[in-house]
Amino acid sequence: MSEDQLIDLYEIFDLSSAHHYIKEIEIFGLVHLDLKGAPPKIAYLEQLFPALREWGATGLLLEWEDTFPYTRELLSVGSNGPSSSSGAYSGEEARQLLQLAGDSGLAVVPLVQTFGHLEFVLKHDEWRMLREVEAYPSSMCPSHPRALPLVMSLIKQIVEFHPDIQYLHIGADEVWHMGLCPTCVRRTQSNKHGRCQLFLEHVLAVAQFVQDTYPTLRVIMWDDMLRGIDTSILLGELATTAHNRAIPTERLPPLAMIVSTFADRGCHVVSTTNPSTLSKEELSFWCRDTLGTISSNFLSCHPKYNFGRYIELMVWHYQPAEAFQLLPACDVRGLSAELWDKYSNVFTSMWAATAFKGSTGSCQLLPIIQHHVSNHEQWLLVLGQEAGKFQHFRGVALTGWSRYDHYAIMCELLPVSIPSLVMCLKVWLNGSFNYNLHLNTAKSLGYSDTPLLLNPYPRPQPVAQLLSFPGWKVMIGVEWFANYKVKYHSIIGSDQVKTWLNPWQIQNSFTNPMQIESIVPAFTDLLFEMSSLENYLRVHMEELFYSATIDEWFGTQLEPLKIRLRQLKKDAESQALLGARARGYRQEATWRTKEQKGVCHEGGEVVGRKDMSERFTFQTPMERDEISGLKLDEEFRKSLLHIKPFVYALSTSQSAKLCASWLQKLNNAPSRERVIRNAYLVEMCKQAEKQRLSAPFNNPPPAGPLRPLLTPRYAPQETGDSSEWSDATEISEITTREQHSSASPPSYFGDAGNAKANKASRNVLNNKSKPLDQPEDVTFKSKPIESQTQSNHYDEPGDTMPCDHWRVPQHPPGFPGDCHSDCMRLFKQYEEQMASDKAIIARYQQFLNAVLSGQGQSNAQETRESSQKGLKTSEKALKTSEKALQTSDKALQASQKALQASEKKISSMKATIKNLQAQNSALSADRDRYQKSFFAEETKKAAANVNLSQEIATLQEK
Numbered sequence: 001m002s003e004d005q006l007i008d009l010y011e012i013f014d015l016s017s018a019h020h021y022i023k024e025i026e027i028f029g030l031v032h033l034d035l036k037g038a039p040p041k042i043a044y045l046e047q048l049f050p051a052l053r054e055w056g057a058t059g060l061l062l063e064w065e066d067t068f069p070y071t072r073e074l075l076s077v078g079s080n081g082p083s084s085s086s087g088a089y090s091g092e093e094a095r096q097l098l099q100l101a102g103d104s105g106l107a108v109v110p111l112v113q114t115f116g117h118l119e120f121v122l123k124h125d126e127w128r129m130l131r132e133v134e135a136y137p138s139s140m141c142p143s144h145p146r147a148l149p150l151v152m153s154l155i156k157q158i159v160e161f162h163p164d165i166q167y168l169h170i171g172a173d174e175v176w177h178m179g180l181c182p183t184c185v186r187r188t189q190s191n192k193h194g195r196c197q198l199f200l201e202h203v204l205a206v207a208q209f210v211q212d213t214y215p216t217l218r219v220i221m222w223d224d225m226l227r228g229i230d231t232s233i234l235l236g237e238l239a240t241t242a243h244n245r246a247i248p249t250e251r252l253p254p255l256a257m258i259v260s261t262f263a264d265r266g267c268h269v270v271s272t273t274n275p276s277t278l279s280k281e282e283l284s285f286w287c288r289d290t291l292g293t294i295s296s297n298f299l300s301c302h303p304k305y306n307f308g309r310y311i312e313l314m315v316w317h318y319q320p321a322e323a324f325q326l327l328p329a330c331d332v333r334g335l336s337a338e339l340w341d342k343y344s345n346v347f348t349s350m351w352a353a354t355a356f357k358g359s360t361g362s363c364q365l366l367p368i369i370q371h372h373v374s375n376h377e378q379w380l381l382v383l384g385q386e387a388g389k390f391q392h393f394r395g396v397a398l399t400g401w402s403r404y405d406h407y408a409i410m411c412e413l414l415p416v417s418i419p420s421l422v423m424c425l426k427v428w429l430n431g432s433f434n435y436n437l438h439l440n441t442a443k444s445l446g447y448s449d450t451p452l453l454l455n456p457y458p459r460p461q462p463v464a465q466l467l468s469f470p471g472w473k474v475m476i477g478v479e480w481f482a483n484y485k486v487k488y489h490s491i492i493g494s495d496q497v498k499t500w501l502n503p504w505q506i507q508n509s510f511t512n513p514m515q516i517e518s519i520v521p522a523f524t525d526l527l528f529e530m531s532s533l534e535n536y537l538r539v540h541m542e543e544l545f546y547s548a549t550i551d552e553w554f555g556t557q558l559e560p561l562k563i564r565l566r567q568l569k570k571d572a573e574s575q576a577l578l579g580a581r582a583r584g585y586r587q588e589a590t591w592r593t594k595e596q597k598g599v600c601h602e603g604g605e606v607v608g609r610k611d612m613s614e615r616f617t618f619q620t621p622m623e624r625d626e627i628s629g630l631k632l633d634e635e636f637r638k639s640l641l642h643i644k645p646f647v648y649a650l651s652t653s654q655s656a657k658l659c660a661s662w663l664q665k666l667n668n669a670p671s672r673e674r675v676i677r678n679a680y681l682v683e684m685c686k687q688a689e690k691q692r693l694s695a696p697f698n699n700p701p702p703a704g705p706l707r708p709l710l711t712p713r714y715a716p717q718e719t720g721d722s723s724e725w726s727d728a729t730e731i732s733e734i735t736t737r738e739q740h741s742s743a744s745p746p747s748y749f750g751d752a753g754n755a756k757a758n759k760a761s762r763n764v765l766n767n768k769s770k771p772l773d774q775p776e777d778v779t780f781k782s783k784p785i786e787s788q789t790q791s792n793h794y795d796e797p798g799d800t801m802p803c804d805h806w807r808v809p810q811h812p813p814g815f816p817g818d819c820h821s822d823c824m825r826l827f828k829q830y831e832e833q834m835a836s837d838k839a840i841i842a843r844y845q846q847f848l849n850a851v852l853s854g855q856g857q858s859n860a861q862e863t864r865e866s867s868q869k870g871l872k873t874s875e876k877a878l879k880t881s882e883k884a885l886q887t888s889d890k891a892l893q894a895s896q897k898a899l900q901a902s903e904k905k906i907s908s909m910k911a912t913i914k915n916l917q918a919q920n921s922a923l924s925a926d927r928d929r930y931q932k933s934f935f936a937e938e939t940k941k942a943a944a945n946v947n948l949s950q951e952i953a954t955l956q957e958k
Contacts, residue, residue: 020426028397029395029425030059031398032400035064038413039089040414041543048470049101049103049104052104056429066081074153086644088681098161107165108164110160112706115175115202127150133181137176139175141184142184143187169219170203170220171221174222175199176205187329196233196493199229200307205688221313226343227339231346308348316354317375317379318354320370341389344388349393349394351393351396354424354428355398356399356420357372358399359399359401362403364412365411366412367420367456368457373423375461376424376433377433380428380431396428400414400421410552410556415472416475446464461482461483472540477536492568500516510749511575530565658697676706677706679709
C-alpha cells in the first residue's frame with residue numbers, strides 16, 4: 001500500500017482524530033472465497049492469486065466448509081469423507097492453496113461456522129442429534145453436551161492446518177433457530193435475557209476456548225445476531241448459573257482493586273490489581289448476584305466490557321446507497337447511528353464487510369456491478385463518519401457468496417464476477433467511483449470493442465470476445481447463456497405456443513398442423529444453440545472447476561430448459577402427424593414412453609388402439625424398424641433433419657427399406673469416398689424437399705464402391721440430351737463445422753445476432769403460420785478446402801446447433817503464412833511435372849532399346865532422331881523444373897528465416913516481460929519496507945501521544 005493510499009485512508013476514516021489513540025495501523029483488504037460452492041481448481045488459483053494482489057487485495061477470507069480435508073472424528077464432514085460432493089480439496093491441494101496465497105503476499109483468515117450455517121455437519125446422521133430443530137440442519141443446539149466439543153474439534157483442525165494465521169473468523173451469523181429444543185427452552189425460561197443469553201454464552205465460550213488454546217490468535221465474528229441485543233445486555237451480566245453459592249462478604253476484595261470482569265470456563269471472574277488476593281477457584285464459588293453487583297459497579301466506571309476483549313466485530317451490509325438508509329436501532333436490516341454507538345461501547349476493533357457477488361439474488365447468473373459499487377461507496381461514506389469511534393479499524397472483507405446456504409444452488413461463479421471484484425477493489429482504494437476509474441479498469445481487464453456494463457440486464461447484450469483476466473472464457477460463456485435464456489423464454493412463452501400448443505390441446509390432440517409446423521424449426525434452432533453453448537462451456541469450465549461443480553451447474557441451469565424444450569418438440573412433431581383430428585382422437589400425444597406400440601398403415605396415417613388404461617398408443621414413421629435401428633454419424637444426423645419430411649411421407653415399407661439401406665451405405669463409406677458420398681447426401685436432401693424418391697435412390701445401392709453421382713447442372717431439355725450432365729462433386733460439397741470446444745463464442749446474440757440463424761425464432765415470435773425454412777446452420781454449398789473444419793459429435797438428431805461464426809487463424813500473427821503456402825503449392829506442382837517428364841524419358845528409352853535390338857529397323861534412324869529430340873526436350877523441361885524447385889526452396893528458406901525472426905522477437909519480448917516482473921518485485925519489496933518503517937514511525941508517535949496524555953492527566957490531577 002502506497003503512502004498516498006494510506007493518506008487517503010486516514011482522511012476517509014478520520015484515523016488521526018485527537019481524542020483517539022491509534023495503537024497500530026493495519027488496514028486489510030480481504031477477498032472472500034466461498035468454497036462451499038464451485039471451488040476452483042488449484043491451477044486456476046495459481047493464476048488468480050497474483051492477480052488479486054496486483055488489483056489491491058491483501059488477504060483472503062477463506063470459507064472452507066466441506067471442501068476442507070478434515071480427519072479423525074470429522075472425516076465424514078470434509079472432502080475426505082465418503083459422501084463428499086464437492087470433489088475438492090485433498091490435503092495436498094489444500095496445502096498448495098495456502099502456499100500459493102503466501103507466495104502471492106496474501107494473508108489468510110480462515111472462516112469456521114460455529115453456530116449457524118452448519119448444514120455441512122448436521123446433515124450427517126452421526127451429528128443429527130445436535131440440531132436445534134430436528135428437521136432443519138442449519139442451526140446447532142448450544143445446550144447439547146456434544147455441541148461445544150464439536151466446535152472445538154473444527155477449530156483445532158483448521159488452526160493446526162493454518163500455522164501462520166493471525167485471525168480466525170468463527171461465523172455465528174444467521175442462527176435461524178435458537179431456544180426451541182426442550183433443553184434450550186428451560187434455559188431461556190430460567191435466565192434473565194432469554195435467547196440473547198443463549199447466543200452470547202455460546203459465542204463467548206467459543207471465543208474463550210480460542211484465546212486459551214491459541215493466545216496470539218484474534219477472533220472475528222459476524223455482527224447481525226447482535227444488532228437486536230440491547231447495549232445493557234452486551235455490557236451487563238453474562239454470568240452462568242454454575243457455582244451459584246453464597247460467600248462471606250468479608251472475603252470480597254476492595255472495589256478499587258477490581259480492574260476487569262469477564263466470564264471464564266462457565267463462571268464469572270473478577271480480576272484485581274493484586275492477583276494473589278483471590279484465585280479463580282475461590283472466585284468460582286462467589287454468588288452470581290454478588291458478581292452481578294460487582295460487575296455493574298465496575299462497569300459504571302469502565303464503559304468497555306470484556307466481551308470485546310475476546311472478539312473483533314465484522315459488520316456486514318450488502319445493499320446499495322438507496323437501501324443503506326439509517327434505520328432505528330431495533331431494525332436489524334440497517335446500520336443506524338445508535339448501532340455504531342452500541343458497537344463502539346463494546347468492541348475496540350471492527351471490520352467492514354461488503355459484497356462483490358452473491359448478494360443480489362440466490363440464483364443470479366451475472367453480478368450487477370452498479371449495485372456492488374454503490375455498496376462500497378456508501379460504506380466509505382459511513383466509515384468516514386463512524387470508524388473514528390473505534391480504536392482500531394482493521395479493514396474490509398469483500399464477500400463473494402457462492403450459495404445462500406449448503407442446499408441452495410450456485411449463484412454467480414467466481415470467474416464471472418472478476419470484473420465486479422476488480423471494480424470494487426479500485427473504488428475502495430480510490431475512495432470513490434468516477435468515469436475514469438471505470439474506463440481504466442475496463443481497459444486493464446481487456447475490454448476494448450465491447451464496454452464493461454455496470455448493469456448486465458436486461459438481456460440480450462453484446463458479449464466481449466478477447467479479455468485478459470483469468471477465467472474470462474467461462475464468463476463470456478455464461479453471458480452467452482444469459483442471452484440464450486431470453487431467447488428461450490421468448491419462444492416458449494410466445495403467444496403462438498400458448499395458443500396452438502398448450503397442454504390441454506396436446507392432451508386432447510386438438511391441434512392445427514399449419515401452426516405447429518412453424519413452431520418446430522424454432523425448437524430445433526434452440527436445441528442447436530443449446531448444444532453449442534454446452535459444448536463450449538463444458539470445455540472451458542473443466543479448466544477451472546471440478547466435475548461435481550460442472551455437473552451441478554449444467555443440471556440446475558441448462559437441463560431444465562433442455563428437458564422442457566425436447567418435450568415440446570416431440571409433442572409438436574407427434575401432433576403434426578395426426579393431421580388435425582376431431583377432439584379426443586387420442587388422449588396422449590407424446591413420445592415419452594418408448595414401450596408404446598401401435599400400427600402404422602401403408603399410407604403413413606397413424607392409427608391408434610385402446611389398451612387397458614383407455615389410452616390410445618401409436619407408432620410414428622421415425623420409430624419404424626427400418627429407420628430407428630440405424631447408427632448414423634453427425635453429418636447424417638444433420639442431413640436427416642432435411643430428410644425427415646420425406647421419411648414421414650414414405651408410403652410403403654419397401655421405400656423405407658430402400659431409404660434405410662442407402663443411408664447405411666453412405667454412412668459406411670470410407671473417407672476416400674467422402675466427396676462422392678457428400679454428393680449423394682446433397683441429392684437425397686433435394687429429393688426430400690420434393691417429397692418423392694427418384695434415381696438413384698429408387699433402386700438398391702451398389703455392392704461395391706460408390707460411383708460418381710451424375711446430376712444435371714440445370715433441368716434437361718425435352719430432347720433428353722445427356723451432355724448437360726456432369727459429376728456432382730464439381731458443384732456441391734457438404735459444409736462441415738469446426739468443433740468449437742476450443743474456439744470463442746460468437747460476438748453477437750439476441751437482438752445483435754445473426755439474422756439468418758434466428759429466422760425460425762423470429763417467425764415464432766411474429767406468430768407466422770407459414771412453415772419455416774430449414775435452419776441456416778446446416779448448409780450444402782460449395783466451399784474452399786481451407787475453410788472446412790472438423791465436425792462435432794452430438795447425442796441425438798436435432799439436439800445440436802454447431803456454430804460457424806468463429807474462425808481460428810491458420811498462422812500466428814506476423815508469420816508469412818501466404819508465402820509459405822504458395823511455395824509449397826508450387827513445389828508440389830513442379831514435383832508432379834518432373835514425375836511426368838521422367839515417365840516420358842523412360843518410354844523413349846524403352847522404345848530406343850527396342851529399335852537397337854532389331855525391331856522396327858526400317859524406321860530406326862527416323863525414330864532415333866525423334867527420340868533424341870524428345871530426350872532433349874525432356875531434359876530441358878527437367879532443368880526448368882529443377883530451377884523452379886530451387887526457386888521454391890529459396891522461398892521456403894526465406895519463410896523459415898522469417899519464422900525464426902518472429903521466434904526471436906517472441907523470446908526477446910518474454911525476456912523483457914521477465915525483467916519488468918523482476919523490477920516490479922523489487923518495487924514491491926521497497927514499498928513493503930517503506931510501509932513497515934512508516935508503521936513503526938506511526939506506532940512510535942501513537943505511543944508518544946499516549947505518554948504525553950498520561951503526563952498531562954497526571955499534571956491535571958496534581
